[in-house]
Amino acid sequence: MTLKITRETLQNGTVRARQLEYAALHPEMRWRTELEMAALLEDILAQHDATQDLWVFGYGSLIWNPAFHYIEKRPALLRGWHRRFCLKMFMGRGSPQTPGVMLALDQGGACHGVAFRIAAGKVREELGILWQREMHGGAYHARLLPLEAEGEPIAAVTFVINHDHPRYIREISLEQTAALIATGCGDLGTCREYLENTVKHLGELGLSDEGLVRIAAALPNP
Template sequence: MTLRITRETLLNGAVREMQRHYAASHPDMHWRTEAEMARLLQEALTALGPEEDLWVFGYGSLIWNPAFDYVEKRCALLHGWHRRFCLKMYMGRGTPERPGLMLALDRGGACRGVAFRIEAAKVPQELGLLWQREMYGGSYNARWVTLEAGGERFKALTFVINHAHPRYTRELTLEQAAAIIATAQGDLGSCREYLENTITHLRQLGVRDTGLSRIAAALPKR
């Protein structure tokens, strides 16, 4: 049975239960404790004023499946980070026997994605849902960045790769990435679906990611 990340499955604990089940059988993966999760969330919130809206930058599945409430979204540009398949996945869209790959932000270059604005009154709850989704496995670090959109510059929170994490994967060839993405599948679906959804929704924003398009072109035809 395929699990979907939705607002409902985040609120009812289904996504967290999947994570906990995997963590119990893979203690070597350095999953974050509840105390660490709470501390990191509080640190992120201290950079935000009590009446200040929160911008969140999405560059992968958040673009097409945010699963949190927001009041505005904009196509935005981030300098200093680029989108890359650099995170191995043993759950979600892969298995221990056939790991998948997920996108993360790695240093260098630039990235176009979507900035979502969460109104101040809803920030604690909505960021809490996002935290559960992105931070438990320890593969991402939350980071404040500066985005550009519509001639404006504004700060936003995003999730970048944790280079110290054992699932961080350094440069793969295009052929290696395509071979993994073509076959990997887990409880959340396939890596191929994840890649194709990301490309499709970027194109709807008028964004063409050459690196993703090259990987998609290298996949075997279905």
């Protein structure tokens, strides 16, 4: 069954139900409990002044499908982390039969993306929606990291890869990445669509990621 990541499906439990179905099929994976997710949310909130707006950094699908409410967005640069396909997927844009691979932020280098500003009074609600999307599977750590956004230094909630996660891919060649993207498909759609959307929307912002462009060029014709 096709699944769409929207504000509604995150709020009404549709996405969560699918996550739990997958967790039941793969008990060997380390899934975060509701209590753990709540504690991690409180950790981030404790680092932020509740009277101030909060920024969130998007580097993949958040750029073109944030699904949370924000009042401003800006091109932004994150230093010390780079975007790469390093998370193997057996759900979402992959399946056990057609595994895929997704972007995450790994250490080193730099990454151009988008900073979204959430109004102070909506921070807890909007981060709660993001948490349902990003944090249950345990593949990401949430960090408050410094960005440069249109010449201004800001701090933003950023989801970076968990190196201890069993789906983390430490090393993968361009050819291996392209092969997984070419065939990866699940209930959210294909990895090819994910890559093409990311490249397209970065371009619309006047941004480019040469690594993604090389991977796209290595894909076989659909």
